[in-house]
Amino acid sequence: MAKVGVSRATGHSGGRMMIKCEHPQHKTKPKYICKESDGCSERKNPGVQDEWMENGDVSLYDDTRAGVLMVFFRELKAADAGTYRCGVNVSHYTESFTELQLDVEDDFSMIIIICVCVSLLLIGGFTLTVCKLRHMRRGRTSTSNKRTKNIISSCADSRRDSLTDPGSAQINSHDELPTIPSDELLYASVSFQKHEESLSEASVTVSKNELYSDYATVSRRMRLN
Structure with missing residues (x-):
């Protein structure tokens, strides 16, 4: 039995790992791996x-084209750490192997990360989230302040207009007041003279909207209040 080389590999607990045991000079010879720290009591080989x-x-x-035995650990454990022998059976009496030191580290650093x-x-x-809430509150406050300023500005403009042109309101309100009868002319008396061509009795007809008479003239005398 001859040792032809030494190698070292490190893996993490719970992880996966691929180990390659190279024997290029014995490509087609059957290969195996065993844990030397356990006395190689159990040899693992693919069988095919x-x-x-x-x-x-x-x-x-067991890759016969490259002369490599690939060993894939699906899930490393702390118990997998130790010294391994990657061997090849050269003949019934001769073996050749490479010594492999496998270290398995607990991944406390990964947990911390x-x-x-x-x-x-x-x-x-x-x-x-805090920044978004603050931005929303500022937006609501700004909108509220803007509305308040608009209301105050509108009220101030209305008050300024009323102070600048006070007569307009008085004129408008005056126009809506009913006409005072005393503002019109009142006649104290009306004298009638008969038209010469009238053949009938003179008559005077007074209606609400018009005055009709058979007399030729009407004299008006104004009464002052």
Whole structure:
């Protein structure tokens, strides 16, 4: 049994990992992997070549074209850490292998990073919400103040107009008042003289809207109040 090389790999607990054990000088020879720290009591090999096969908690692929045994850990555990032997059976009596040191680290740093990222997202979301609420409140306050200013300005304009032209209101209100009868001319007396050509008795007809008479002239005398 001959050791032809030493390599090292590091993985994280709960993660996946691919290990390649290269034997280019023995491409078609059957290959295996075992945990040397356990005395290689259990050898894992694909059993077939050029196909993926599952063996326990790993998947194996013996690539005869490249002379490589690929070992895929689907989920690393702390117990997977240790020294491995990636071997190839050269003959019934001879083996060749590469020593592999596999380290599995607990991913406390990743948990911390995730926690920090989540905390930052929460803080950012809270800050954004507060800023949005403040902006909405300022918008409502600005709208309310603008409406109040418009109302005050309108009232001031109306008051300014009434002070600038006070006579307009008086004239308008005066126009709507009823006519005082005493403002018109009143006649104290009316004298009638008969027209010479009239053949009938003289008559005077007074109606609401007109005055008709058979007399030739009507003399008016004004009465002053």
